[in-house]
Amino acid sequence: MSHRADIVPLREAIDLVDHKVNLLGVIVEFGFPRKSMGTGIWDSPFLSSFFNRLHQVVQVFNYVCVLKIVDDSHQKPEISVNIFAKNLDELPRVLGHGDLVHLSRVVMKVCDGEVFAVFNKMFSSFALFQGKASNNLNPYQVSSRFCHEYQDDMLISHLRAWLLNFQLDAGSSEYLRSLKDIEAGKFFDLICKVLYVYEASKDEWILFVWDGTDTPPLSLETKLEDEVEKPLPLNFESFTLPRETLCTFPRVGTILRVVPRAYEKLELHFKDSNHWVKFRNISCQVCSGLWYGILMPNSKVRLLSNEDDFVIKCRRNYDDRVSAKVGRLPLSFNPHYCCVTVTDNENLPYMTLMEILTYSEVTAKFKSVVRVVAACPWRAERFFRSRVGMRSHKIRFTLEDPTARIHAYLFAEDGMEFFEGFPPIDVLTNKRNRLLGIIEGGTCKGENVLRNPPWVECCIKSYYKHKNDCWGSRRFRIFGTRLVS
DNA sequence: TTGGGG
Numbered sequence: 001m002s003h004r005a006d007i008v009p010l011r012e013a014i015d016l017v018d019h020k021v022n023l024l025g026v027i028v029e030f031g032f033p034r035k036s037m038g039t040g041i042w043d044s045p046f047l048s049s050f051f052n053r054l055h056q057v058v059q060v061f062n063y064v065c066v067l068k069i070v071d072d073s074h075q076k077p078e079i080s081v082n083i084f085a086k087n088l089d090e091l092p093r094v095l096g097h098g099d100l101v102h103l104s105r106v107v108m109k110v111c112d113g114e115v116f117a118v119f120n121k122m123f124s125s126f127a128l129f130q131g132k133a134s135n136n137l138n139p140y141q142v143s144s145r146f147c148h149e150y151q152d153d154m155l156i157s158h159l160r161a162w163l164l165n166f167q168l169d170a171g172s173s174e175y176l177r178s179l180k181d182i183e184a185g186k187f188f189d190l191i192c193k194v195l196y197v198y199e200a201s202k203d204e205w206i207l208f209v210w211d212g213t214d215t216p217p218l219s220l221e222t223k224l225e226d227e228v229e230k231p232l233p234l235n236f237e238s239f240t241l242p243r244e245t246l247c248t249f250p251r252v253g254t255i256l257r258v259v260p261r262a263y264e265k266l267e268l269h270f271k272d273s274n275h276w277v278k279f280r281n282i283s284c285q286v287c288s289g290l291w292y293g294i295l296m297p298n299s300k301v302r303l304l305s306n307e308d309d310f311v312i313k314c315r316r317n318y319d320d321r322v323s324a325k326v327g328r329l330p331l332s333f334n335p336h337y338c339c340v341t342v343t344d345n346e347n348l349p350y351m352t353l354m355e356i357l358t359y360s361e362v363t364a365k366f367k368s369v370v371r372v373v374a375a376c377p378w379r380a381e382r383f384f385r386s387r388v389g390m391r392s393h394k395i396r397f398t399l400e401d402p403t404a405r406i407h408a409y410l411f412a413e414d415g416m417e418f419f420e421g422f423p424p425i426d427v428l429t430n431k432r433n434r435l436l437g438i439i440e441g442g443t444c445k446g447e448n449v450l451r452n453p454p455w456v457e458c459c460i461k462s463y464y465k466h467k468n469d470c471w472g473s474r475r476f477r478i479f480g481t482r483l484v485s
Numbered sequence: 486t487t488g489g490g491g
Contacts, residue, residue, distance in 0.1 A: 060487080063487095112489090
């Protein structure tokens with residue numbers, strides 16, 4: 001025999017501040033479960049100093065997760081529900097767009113005019129249900145103390161029916177940015193597809209996200225002398241993703257690496273990749289000339305449907321881009337300013353570096369628009385070596401475009417063509433500086449060199465070094481390209 | 486008693 005009160009519509013719950021209520025809502029947004037800031041019961045300055053030692057002992061940290069919910073009676077503003085638990089695993093793991101949450105005995109609170117619900121781990125309980133597309137009345141996750149009541153089934157079905165005609169969308173925001181418009185250190189919202197979640201190590205995760213646009217090119221400032229000992233990395237991550245994984249990714253548009261700060265077991269939220277999501281209040285930074293995103297403790301997620309207006313717009317923009325003749329060219333590339341190199345392979349189609357990396361054949365020829373972000377050796381006088389009286393070029397360039405970085409070698413006759421023979425060292429230095437975007441006189445021995453490499457067109461050939469390991473020994477070299485004087 | 490808020 002149950003003594004539980006009925007589920008209260010959100011519109012009524014708002015007026016029941018300090019009351020325990022039962023709610024059923026659609027989850028429109030959530031924060032990843034994380035450690036709470038603590039109970040802060042010794043926060044008063046007097047008590048804090050008086051119980052200085054006790055302070056650290058008594059402070060209680062729980063795990064917390066914030067859901068935002070709506071129902072058919074109330075949509076704006078979305079109602080926050082703060083859920084606390086002793087363990088991470090006891091917090092809700094929202095799996096799908098528009099999933100439902102049943103909350104029992106949560107307390108309505110008000111602060112600064114905002115009404116929200118608080119889940120008390122001593123007496124509240126929750127259950128998560130699939131969203132509108134489902135007829136399943138069994139929850140996919142329940143907290144302790146939750147007990148299923150058959151009279152709730154009708155309300156779950158009712159809410160799902162209401163959802164069929166309700167546009168549960170990404171929500172517009174003034175902070176929404178595409179990857180092409182991001183700025184370091186600024187907070188922004190991003191609508192993107194989560195392509196992959198990688199466990200770098202225990203509690204260290206990297207999300208690979210994509211929105212079909214290109215992150216802006218960055219200036220670099222590294223010691224060029226370091227290129228031998230500590231070369232510019234090819235990826236943000238310290239490992240190389242297997243080619244099979246790369247092949248599942250889109251070939252055009254930047255795949256931004258996003259790292260979580262202060263979260264654990266993030267992978268549980270992205271069991272199925274290829275979800276479209278809106279991240280709210282994320283940030284980005286630059287490392288080794290590569291962009292990366294940061295999920296902050298106060299970042300939020302909205303799981304989106306594939307029919308969401310914003311998602312449709314992203315996909316349409318991408319489809320338009322790749323079907324255009326210039327679809328493979330970086331978004332920030334302006335052909336009117338590309339006059340550093342010329343190539344003599346008119347009929348080779350443009351490809352992104354990601355297309356080159358994932359190309360089905362080991363050996364092939366490509367044409368790309370890239371930036372030369374590093375050279376090894378670095379000094380122009382070492383660009384060629386002497387061997388038994390013969391002079392020959394051998395340089396390893398690091399090329400990047402919005403999709404990837406690769407090493408590409410310049411050898412022998414290709415080097416002759418590239419530099420127009422063996423010009424005097426000062427001429428060669430000037431050529432190098434133009435290629436790497438180094439401002440004249442900007443090189444200081446032993447110090448970081450600021451450079452902003454221009455987009456250059458070049459022909460790239462893939463080859464292998466060992467016949468018994470073609471893919472493993474695959475390399476790239478530049479050919480058919482000339483630096484313009 | 487822990488949140489949020491760009």
